[in-house]
Amino acid sequence: MTSSPRTPNNPGGPAEPPYADRVYRSTAALISGVLVLLLAAWIGGDALVRGEGRTPWAAVAGLLFAVPLVVAFTLRPAVFANDDRLRIRNPFRTITLPWGAVEGVRAGYSSEVFAGGTKYQLWAVPVSLRQRKRVARQQARRATDDPYGRTSATADVTDARSRRAPADQTVDDLREQAERCASRPTAQGEPVVRWAYGIIAPCVVGAIALAVLFATA
Template sequence: MTSDPKAAPEFAERCYRSSAGIGSGVLLLALAAWLGGDAIVSGEGRTPWLALAGLLFAVPLIIAFTVRPAVWAGEDRLLVRNPFRTITVPWASVEAVRAGYSSEVLAGGAKYQLWAIPVSLRQRKRAARSAARAAAEDVTGTVSSTAPSPGLLRAPSDQAIEDLRELAERGASREGAQGVPTVRWAFELIVPSLVGLALLAGLGGLA
């Protein structure tokens, strides 16, 4: 039995990431490479070694907190990639998805933050003002050329959380969505950073 290659998939996985976080991470990595590289090439005495240890310590942390965070919403599960952990959450185990001062998912009796979906109180207030203005115009029956589009009536983080709630409700009954959350630590980032910290401490202790 063959499938039509032109047919649209039943479900397209959604990915949520912070463009501001990625942008700041790229800038910080470029700055670290510039300063650290210059110190390694031009420095004297212990300076190149200190620069190398500093890069080994700082670069994994920059990647962890800026470039790495992401949330993938699949047909059967939610995959949360935070700075130092990757959590796989089957939809059936999701108890709640909410956004207060931070975005988080409650599953299996534990709480996991969604670093890739940061809450912006400024965007939330802006969306609330847009919604109030739209409601006032609807009541008075006036039509404004500057009326906000539906996408501006809710902060992006709140819209993302609402989407995840709907996906959790829709996918909870699926056979492949059963199970409990699993956690994997990002040792590929933790270990180099700890080694860099140890080197910095050792070099700093030398006379």
């Protein structure tokens, strides 16, 4: 979704910001999260309808504990980037980093961003060593097929993104955007970290309820 920016030639334009967030998420995590939630709903619903004695209460407490965790680690993680800031939505925290505060972005065994002397992981951009190995094999195969690199400039540009693992390419994009936008006046400020109490609170309540049920069984 895009909006029309307000420009000098369009002083009466809308007041929306002249940029849109680019969103990075893990498709595999989203699919697995939906499947696990469907399974939990099936098992929990069956326990609620057919269970006897303490079983329905245990099902409620278990769902209250498990469902937020599944959402936190599968559906919730996302990275939002625009020209002013990087917003990282991890399982239990949301970190907002103005580009001027970002010191670096890298992908080792995990995707990470550094700001204010602190390292923050990008849960929504998982690093896959298998994908890296597959890309390395493809590059080796290309080198074997054409040892002198006799390819056209158009082919090189078109195929450039396929020569990087998805996580590495995403980190490259974020690093390039950080370098490009760090000097913007609207991209200055300090990192802001907010805890996801909407995820944490029901997990704690569910855990306490399960502990009470097991202790009094």
